[in-house]
Amino acid sequence: MAAPTKKELEAAWGVEVFDRFTVVLHIFRCNARTKEARLQVALAEIPLLRSNLKRDVAHLHRGGSGSRYIMGSGESFMQVQQRLLKEKEAKIRKALDGLRKKRHVLRRQRMRREFPVVSMVGYTNCGKTTLIKALTGDTALQPRDRLFATLDVTAHAGTLPSRLTVLYVDTIGFLSQLPHGLIESFAATLEDVAHSDLIVHVRDVSHPEAELQKASVVATLRGLRLPAPLLDSMLEVHNKVDLVPGYHPTEPNVVPVSALLGHGLQELKAELDAAVLKATGRQVLTLRVRLAGAQLSWLHQEATVQQVDVIPEDGAADVRVVISHSAYGKFRKLFPG
Incomplete structure (x- = not known):
């Protein structure tokens, strides 16, 4: 949103106005619980801080107040703030690189032990965490009914009907028209999806815009340049069918479930079993x-x-x-x- 538009709306409505990026960033900030999530939010915030800086400096210049230079430094106020933001960004990226290397070590350990990895993806608040809890019985998982409740990649062990142990990876929820800065900042979080053996696309079929949400998720996955076989083998799960009386999927090769009530879980486990065996060549x-x-x-x-x-x-x-x-x-x- 352009600054003049923001000012006009605030003057007309008498309240502070926030654009989409700021609102989503605020939600992310509220849900960031780990060091990596907080760093990713801070990195995504840098472009907003730069934009605000330019606006504030322009306002000062129009008002004709204050000196343009910091005494003795030879730098203008704008230059000092830009340098500090650049240093802050470099520090954040360095810290994230360190955490990314640790994740690579953990991934190599999983590969050595040959645990199949199933990545759960879907639109925000579609019930991924609830489904993983239902599949694994992991009581430590506490799903929350809110947007972007999951900002970190977490792995949870579960057992398939064949007795094969798999790791379910819980990922950040997607959002239509997600600002580019946020996608870039959280791209590292989605690296694990590219290294999984199977992707499960969890959909909230009770949502009035379920089809638009599906299109957004698929477009985001394609934007990650995932291997074609991984995308082609993706399993689609229709969640929250308990909220749609008499629901029957019209699309082929999908599994309807209610993660909350446990409906359809045995059928889903059987599908996962067959898909994992095929994907891993076991x-x-x-x-x-x-x-x-x-x-x-x-x-x-x-x-x-x-x-x-x-x-x-x-x-x-x-x-x-x-x-x-x-x-x-x-x-x-x-x-x-």
């Missing part, structure tokens, strides 16, 4: 192992053991496992024959 195999050796304990540690059928007369067991290609290769190398 196989369901039955392997015969010797009971006296280390094979069984190795499989328990490196794969997901579904069933063990002991054959006493052979001193062996048939073990059904969910196993990745890399883990199966290691198994054949360690235990040939």
Whole structure:
């Protein structure tokens, strides 16, 4: 919003007027709970501070009050403030880079342990956190019915019907026409989406603008330049169906649920199971192992053991496992024959 427009509206209405960027930034600031979230909000605020600085300096010049230069420094007031803002921005970016490197270390650790990662994305207040809580039973999660309640990426372990352990990643909610400065500031937060095995798009089908919200989320995801296979395999979940009596999805390949009431969760888990196995290339195999050796304990540690059928007369067991290609290769190398 241009400064003259803001002044005219305030004069006409007799109240202070805020543009979209300022309102969203204020909501972000209120919900920033971690160091990284607060740094990201501070970074997004820099362009607003620069804009306000130019407006204030222009007002001072029009009034003809005060000196244009700081005594003895050779710099004008404007130059000093711009330099301070530039230094502040550099300090914030350096701190965020440090936190980003820590996140990369954690991501590498997850990859070494081969945990499949499922990223939950969606429009703000669509119920992502509530759905993750329902899928994992994580009582530490406290969903809040408000815009941008989640500003940080958090990971929560859950178990699929195949007994495979997955990590559900809770991401910041999207918003239509989100200011570019905010997208840039929180881009690092969405890096984890690009490194996930599966994306789940959670939609609030009770919202009157559900279709516009979907379009906004899809456009934002495409703007992140995610790998095409990751976008093509995205699973769509229609949440809050309890608020729409008799709801039946008209689109194919979607799963209707009520995260709050638990409706449709078993069907969703089955869909997630199949999608994760396909995305990660895991196989369901039955392997015969010797009971006296280390094979069984190795499989328990490196794969997901579904069933063990002991054959006493052979001193062996048939073990059904969910196993990745890399883990199966290691198994054949360690235990040939």
